Amino acid sequence: MMVAAVVVCHAQDEDVEAAEYEPRYLSAGFRVGSSVGDVRLSAECYDEYDHVWAARPAGSVWMHYRTPFGLGLRPEVAYIGRGTRLQWADVDYTMTVHTLNIRLGITWNFKLKNTKFSPYLIAAPSWLIALGGKVTYKALDVEEVEMPLTTASVAKQDVRLFAGAGFEMPIAAGNTAVILSLEAGYAMGFLETFTALEHSGELTVLNRTLDTRPAAGDRKWQGIEVTFGVGMPFGPKIVKKRPSLKKILEN
Amino acid sequence: MVVVVAAAAVAVLTMCGCLKEGDESILLPVRNSTIPYEVLPAEMQDSLRQWMDINEGGYPAKIEGIYTVKPMELVYASDGYEWEDFHDLNWRIQEQNDRNFATYTEWQTMANGTGREAHVIGDGKKFTVWTVEDVVNEADGWSAELVTIVSGKLIDQRVTEFGYGIVMRNKVDEDSVLISPDFYRVFTDKDGFCIRRED
Incomplete structure (x- = not known):
């Protein structure tokens, strides 16, 4: 009975420890931050232009599925503001x-000894839909x-494709934990964003x-995103393999 | 996980229709090194080259200033026009910037010309200014769209190898007082150069 009491107490200590520091299989939350972006123009005739990277807001909601060995999956729905400024x-x-943005992030978390701090890497292919926006233009010969x-x-x-790195820090909050994170990465667009009408000039x-001409070459987006995230774990805990009763009783 | 995916799908389907249909855009200007064929067709430019220089290139000299063509001489008229006594011509280039956009003004007897958009092309001291002008004369009942080309070589305060061409692109001219579309006239300075008066 005394042995059972020791085992139960030990298990209860582990439960508290797991709730505070051990990740669960699932977590969900949101991110907010900034996207600093620009365009890549392939045609030589645009080489005259100076590019000014433009900062816009970014935010998302996400879920994260973790595996015990570090790999994870993080589907995400994000609003990303993109922009550019060209001057000549x-x-x-x-x-x-x-x-x-609809993203499917593949994450790899590194577990460091004696610390809750957990750096990670992420690669996320994204499908992006333009919702709207505007262009402003000024020149001597045009109002x-x-x-x-x-x-x-x-x-x-x-x-x-978005690729980046970040770190997570779980903070104990009552019986659960809040996961704070900071993430930075680079996003590169693959598809042409000039339209067929702009290329034809019609x-x-x-x-x-x-001296205005139909669009030449390609225009593709690129940008750096820096975001701060808050998440809550839920679902079953990722529990370490418990030692056998024999090992518990060994000197 | 299912709820999130479903919410994302609903959001996507809702947002897909947000970008409105349209037929307008803003296009980027680029550096000219030739007179665009939509301004003057290639055949027309080749024809003009028999009578005046059309200096090409993206990096001409700065040619801001007022120039006087005195006396003005007709070199060639593709419609067979002949005349000898022309008023002196003054032409002015202002605000020529790094993309070779400038304002061009010309006048003869009275300094009442209106500046219009012009572009400068060329290489080094050799230049060509080209501009498109819409002229309306309500009193005489005609209107016309003209391309004006001015070329030469700027050496100190003079423009040598000077040529001045006018090409008629379109017109509304019931009394036929103007030359017909696609005809042109080329002039030069009889002294062989025109003088720069001031910036």
């Missing part, structure tokens, strides 16, 4: 795009123009001058 002589062009983005001026969809050009 008197020309000042600014584009802002509001996007919905300032502001134009909402439409299907004629930006591609509806994009496919991107559309209404709001800033038409003698």
Whole structure:
């Protein structure tokens, strides 16, 4: 009976310890932060332009499924603001795009000894949908123009890969824990975002001058995202293999 | 997990229709090194080159200033026009910036010309200014779209190898007082150069 009492007490201590520090299979939460982005223009005729990386808000809701050996899966629905600013002589062009990102992150958590701090790596292919946005344009020969983005001026969809790193820190909160995290990474778009109409020039050009030309080459997005996350674990605990009764009783 | 995926799917389906249909855009200007064919077709440019220089390139000299063509001489008229006594021509380039956009003004007897968008192309001291002008004369009942080309080589305060071409692109001219579309006239300075007066 005394042996059983020791075993139960030991198990209870482990339960408290597991609730505070051991991750559970599932967690969910949200992230907020900033996306600092730009475009990659492949045509040489745009080499004259200076690129100014533009900062926009970013936020998401996510779930995380962890395995005992570090690998995890993190589906996520995110709002990412994308933007760029291009300048050449008197020309000042600014584009802002509001996007919905559907991501499937693959994570790898590193477990460090004697600390709750857990760094991780993430790679997340994303499907992106443009929701809207605007372009503003200023130049000497054109009155300032502001134009909402439409299907004629930006591609509806994009496919991107996000790769980054971060760290998690579980904080005890009553009987459970809150997982705080900080993450930074780079996102690269793969699909062309100029439209067919922009390439052909068969559309209404709001800033038409003698030197505006149909779009040349490719325009693809890129950006750095830095976000702060808050999550709550739930579901079954990832419990370490318990020592056998014989080992408990050994000297 | 199922709830999150379902919520995402609903959000996606809802948001897919958010980007509105449209037919407008803002396109980026680029550096010109030639006169675009939509301004002057290649055949027209080749024809003009028999009578004046069209200097190409993306990096011409800064040519801001006022220049006087005196006396002005007709080199060639593709419609057979002949005349000898022309008023002196003054032309001015202002605000030429790094993308070679400038404002071009010309006048003869009275300094009442209106500045219009022009582009400068060329290489080093050799330049070509080209501009498109819409002219309306309500009193005489005509309107016209003209391409003006000015070329030369800037050496100190003079433009040598000077050429001035006018090409008629389109017109509304019931009384036929103007040359017909696709015809052109080329002039030069009889002295062989035009003088820069001031910046």
